[in-house]
Amino acid sequence: MNTTPSSTTTPSTTTPPAGTTDPAEGSADAVTEETTAKGSATDSAKDSLAKDSATDSPAKDPAAKDTTATPSDAADPGSAPDDLAGQADDVDDAEDLEPDPFEEARHGVGAGAAAVVSAALGVVALTGAWTGRVAAERETLIGQIQTSGGGSAAQQISEIYGDAWHTTALVNGVFAVLALLVGVFVLVRPAFGTPSERPQPTWVRAVALAGVALGVLGVLISAGMYFDLFVALPTAGAPAGG
16 A cells, blocks of 8 residues: 655755854954954054154164254354345445445546646646737737838837737736636545545645646736736837937
8 A cells, every 4th residue: 555645845945044144254254354453463563663663763873863953053044044134235335335446546537637737737828828929929910000001109019019918918827727727626626526535646636736836826927917017018219319
């Protein structure tokens, strides 16, 4: 007699309860956590070693010390630009106060030339110039023309000789006055305008004084000639009786 089993057992897939964890997944998570922990520990150890080496390196290695440190006797670097600027200002002020050598040379050359001109004019005033001779000859010619038609002896003396004499004295006097003015200008020039720290050269003052002296002497001589103080004009003598 055949017996039929009353029920068939079918394998079914069971879902693990909610509170349980798959053993394989748990093992993977554990491995990951362990690896992370080891990495963190390794990084911490490296950081600690780096800090220790950074702290100990200056003491262990003297050559690793900062060589850019400012020496104790050095000036404050922050005040160095100010000091340099102040020194530059002092140099600029000193250059402004110092006289320009080229300017001084120009003034010296001009004063020397004027002094020489003054002395030369004084010499011309005493010895006479060709302009004076030409003017005197002109007056002589005019006097001859005026007295050619007849005239007294006194008139002829005055027109031909006297006017030429006075013209020469006048021209020499003009040169003497110019010599006097130029010499005085050279001597009093340092008292006017921008004062100079350097005194006027001695030879310039000496030549200017010589020009002033010659000018004064020429003025006096020319005045005496013009007014017939030294030598009077000749006079016409009385005609001899027969």
